[in-house]
Amino acid sequence: MSIARFAKTSPWTMLRGAGQVMFQNNVWTGLLFIIGIFIGAYIENMPEVAWGALVGLVVSTVAGYIFGLPESDGDQGLWGFNGILVGCALPTFLANTVWMWLALIICAAMTTWVRTGMNNLLAPWRVSSFTFPFVFCTWCFLLAGREFAGMAAAHMSAPVIDYTIAPLDCHSVWDFIQYWLKGVAQVFLIDSWITGVIFLVALAVSSWRAAIWAGVSSLIALVMALLWQAQGSSVIGGLYGFSAVLTGIALGATFWKPTWRNSLLAAFGVVATVFIQAAMNALLAPIGLASLTAPFCIGTWLFMLPRLKPSVTSGNE
């Protein structure tokens, strides 16, 4: 790696990395995302989440140069987007100790290496690993928090094998608007509607279509959660929205041509993602683990794969 080149490109690379979490290779979108994270984290009185995001972003991006990975990826910010999410997640769920911070650095660097491998794994189907490197590595480190007293799983929900559902009782329209906006903010694990507004603006700066799909997808998730009477606390926290938002942006505004047919299929993908989200919440309850953005990865892969004949067979026919 050339230090000069590293020094030159990396600040922008990092902002692009933040933007790439929602598929936007755009410096300003990334900057607004980070501003939204800081505002939300300080409103929540959890500054460690904001600083963790910065550390994760820097470490994962620098790691790409140290590992000597192709710099074309780095230039598009494809090294940092998993790391920034790791930086949001670990301080959200684990005790704020020096060992947690060391683990955060290890985990963030790991995502950059793991992403290259997962992309090789998915290469035959011409689909990428999305945020799954973040999901997989973070799951490992969060679960490790149940074995390591040095980074105890202090803020993870207690494991339960059975529980009752307490659906939402009547709320004001203004409440629902907040839940809808929180659905967007939770992409970065931020529980604040103000951050949701900033994120929608950040998307619009780069792509109107992406901003619209983010809003519509969070709305679909909210309406479904109400119709099927989902756990009220999840609805209030916007926890049905974030994966739906990412699936919506991916299918509706990133990978498929914007035809009517594709838009309907993308909306179907968002609906499927909401059911997958509910399923993963129940599946992970006995270990008290958050589903993170796994429902988005699974839902988007499932809906993209039917159109992705592996290069293999075509190669042999």
Place this chain on the structure above:
Amino acid sequence: MSIARFAKTSPWTMLRGAGQVMFQNNVWTGLLFIIGIFIGAYIENMPEVAWGALVGLVVSTVAGYIFGLPESDGDQGLWGFNGILVGCALPTFLANTVWMWLALIICAAMTTWVRTGMNNLLAPWRVSSFTFPFVFCTWCFLLAGREFAGMAAAHMSAPVIDYTIAPLDCHSVWDFIQYWLKGVAQVFLIDSWITGVIFLVALAVSSWRAAIWAGVSSLIALVMALLWQAQGSSVIGGLYGFSAVLTGIALGATFWKPTWRNSLLAAFGVVATVFIQAAMNALLAPIGLASLTAPFCIGTWLFMLPRLKPSVTSGNE
């Protein structure tokens, strides 16, 4: 899609879809399967299971035309077999509400799309997704029933993390014959030996070999469950039989040439499937989820893969 063609082919397509659950591209087998489902469901006093099967079959087949998938698949009934199983499973485990029925329609349609993707995923190894689209989508919707009060997991077994095994005490030969037949009936989640008889007849109409392997496999599963002293309630319900039956038909009467060597290997695959079944029952107990036909998919993939060199490498060597 051409409405004309759709109207012309789909009734037969649907019957073939029912038959394809046990690998029989045969209208009469499919018809007898549906008759067996209705008789069994009404004997069990669970008519919603029978009607759910019909709805799932129709929706998943129609979905194939709407999604514009290759009609050659539709003509062989390869769109409907996952959907009919979804239609049997959801009313069996979830509360009978309007939201469950809407979920059933969404889930059945989803299987048709997901199947195409899973087949692309498995294409390099020249193996198909079998009933796994049904398994995966149904798992999602059943687990969602633990989060959505609108389609509560009313009839799913309660999650348990530990329990004692109550093996079967002495029973009459006639009892064992019923358990053996139920093993075949449970392929469609029907707990009735009469349905088991109808299913065996339905198979014989299309293929003697398939009928014999179904019977033999259910017998192997029953004998093993008794020798290893499995949970009595599972044996009585025929719950060790259905996946073994499908593995037996797949390996013994569908994909491998009927040599002695292959027949012994197929029987070994059936034995392995019974252990995988027991393992999945224990694995899924903490979330109170049924293993559905996953043990069949896993067992059959595991035993077919050694003979399926990926087209990739051959393509490159």
Place this chain on the structure above:
Amino acid sequence: MSIARFAKTSPWTMLRGAGQVMFQNNVWTGLLFIIGIFIGAYIENMPEVAWGALVGLVVSTVAGYIFGLPESDGDQGLWGFNGILVGCALPTFLANTVWMWLALIICAAMTTWVRTGMNNLLAPWRVSSFTFPFVFCTWCFLLAGREFAGMAAAHMSAPVIDYTIAPLDCHSVWDFIQYWLKGVAQVFLIDSWITGVIFLVALAVSSWRAAIWAGVSSLIALVMALLWQAQGSSVIGGLYGFSAVLTGIALGATFWKPTWRNSLLAAFGVVATVFIQAAMNALLAPIGLASLTAPFCIGTWLFMLPRLKPSVTSGNE
């Protein structure tokens, strides 16, 4: 298969099979491994583990000839290494009944067939299945022990959904040396530091590099477990060491060229494996299942994949 050839090659094949557990295609290493297993098992007063290892080794190797698999694999001992581990694991966790022994034979034979399939599955990425056939099949049979009273899961840890971590209090240096050596012995599920010494010697006979990486990796795991204050009982048993040891030998002394850069990356892989180990311990706690060598397989695949572009895409570019 030719009986003559079988009789001629198999004794050596079997010793090589024992050696291949730690990637050593060496008769003497295999012999010392078996000696270490017997000494450790008898010290632990668990002779069935040692005899199980022998049975598993013989059955899985003979199975390769019976299945008619390519004998080049057999000659390198690639049929036996999963079987010997099955033979160590089942008597360790299941009740010592005739049905357990029959299950052991079925499971050991199954690994030889399943390995061929898993290798086909991984062929596009030019990586092998390592000990995962052992892990997968053993998981199935151990979990089946919770459903089958005939081979009850007598010695598996009770399922728990929540527990407190009791880190290690002060110990003598000699204690730590024992834990470090046990980390190596646990590769074959042996809880004895003496066996650890024998295993290190066995490795040195075949490869100094492998022996050094085994020792270093077990040390890294021990130090990390202490720094992050892992469950004391796991540290005392050397249960953080064995997967790290295998990852270290695989990345540091088997698959990658021994450059400084690669050595640092291999050490990073060992660190990652320790976190994955902790995660799997927590993940499997609700079903009281041991993680076996899965953390090694996952960690090593994750770290090798970034350098393994699938042959597919290269084939099409």
